[in-house]
Amino acid sequence: MARAGLELPTFKGRPGWEFTDISELNLAAYQPVRSGEELSAAQAPELLFDPAAGELPEGVIVTSIEEAAREHAELLRRHVGTLVGEGDDVFVSLNDAGYRAGSFVYVPRGVALDAPISLKTVQAQAGTLLNQRTLVVLEEGAQAEVWEQYLSGEVELDGVFNVVTELIVGDGARLRYVCGQALSERSWIFGAQRAQVGRDGALDWVALGFGSARGHVRMETRLGGEGAEARVTGAYASHARQHIDFDTTQEHAAPNTTSDLAFRGVLQDRSTAVWKGNIIVDPGAQKTDAFQESRNLLLSKRAHADAIPGLEIQANDVRCTHAAAVAQVDPEQLFYLRSRGLRVEVAKRLVIEGFLAALVERFEEGPVREHLGEALERRLSLILG
Numbered sequence: 001m002a003r004a005g006l007e008l009p010t011f012k013g014r015p016g017w018e019f020t021d022i023s024e025l026n027l028a029a030y031q032p033v034r035s036g037e038e039l040s041a042a043q044a045p046e047l048l049f050d051p052a053a054g055e056l057p058e059g060v061i062v063t064s065i066e067e068a069a070r071e072h073a074e075l076l077r078r079h080v081g082t083l084v085g086e087g088d089d090v091f092v093s094l095n096d097a098g099y100r101a102g103s104f105v106y107v108p109r110g111v112a113l114d115a116p117i118s119l120k121t122v123q124a125q126a127g128t129l130l131n132q133r134t135l136v137v138l139e140e141g142a143q144a145e146v147w148e149q150y151l152s153g154e155v156e157l158d159g160v161f162n163v164v165t166e167l168i169v170g171d172g173a174r175l176r177y178v179c180g181q182a183l184s185e186r187s188w189i190f191g192a193q194r195a196q197v198g199r200d201g202a203l204d205w206v207a208l209g210f211g212s213a214r215g216h217v218r219m220e221t222r223l224g225g226e227g228a229e230a231r232v233t234g235a236y237a238s239h240a241r242q243h244i245d246f247d248t249t250q251e252h253a254a255p256n257t258t259s260d261l262a263f264r265g266v267l268q269d270r271s272t273a274v275w276k277g278n279i280i281v282d283p284g285a286q287k288t289d290a291f292q293e294s295r296n297l298l299l300s301k302r303a304h305a306d307a308i309p310g311l312e313i314q315a316n317d318v319r320c321t322h323a324a325a326v327a328q329v330d331p332e333q334l335f336y337l338r339s340r341g342l343r344v345e346v347a348k349r350l351v352i353e354g355f356l357a358a359l360v361e362r363f364e365e366g367p368v369r370e371h372l373g374e375a376l377e378r379r380l381s382l383i384l385g
Contacts, residue, residue, distance in 0.1 A: 054115025068104035102133035152184035167195035180208030189215035199225030238271035267303035
């Protein structure tokens, strides 16, 4: 039973929860984090990424969601909750109920940032429920990069990390949002993340899922204005008995919109993962061009992955395609590399790195490619031992 009489989703009993069993979650055993002071003392084991910061132009706001409620109340009220509402599910309701950690980023019309904005939330105490809220608003013609990461203060910290994210990309604006979690592998994570992209706007969304023991994260993108485009890139690498669950949606609500989604996962030991994706084309959204793919590489015979693409098309002049694959390491590739004198461990590592390189190469040369490549390299070193 959840707090305030709200029922937790039943495994296989509610759409979206068909693959993630949370019957062992006892929310009453976790005390809600009630202030920022409970976060400040935490020391994260290691950052996922650390992009170089810069000066903020006049008018740009980067502050905590708590301070924004005091200092920018009208601006916050205008946007918060417009994409993710309390009735979405029990975890969103919990997020709305009390103190929330997190950040508010606002970039005014026509302002372009030269350096990325870096955000970080660290869960400091075991036995706590941390409600994390992020709101990013780019007004018309603005440009920004926002890098956010969720971490645990201790390697073995047992907690619940509950995320609500809203990304509002105005007409002609361009946002790159990189979000990664490397929580303790004893933690739970739940997320409701949604983006709205206006006319001729562009969103480049990157998600890294490395930590947590179990959970469920929704990533939903709505292309609400003509000419809007979105690219979504996801990577996860699991081991032991971890369970990763991503539920993605690309909704085309206007004509001449484009979306491109690619997820790749590497699974070791007895870990499991599910990606469930859906492309929705609303009535009248003609000339939609949408693609989604999920590919998983199993490093153990006990690892398991599900990749489930879906299409809901209500327009007749569109191009929507999808691809999904789950496979073991190709023995022919290993044989080829070993025939060139490489040890089996080295050959296997090269095959895995080549599999993930397709994701990294979706980005231009520079800091983004470098940081993502390094994060994936460190994670591989951990799960491969």
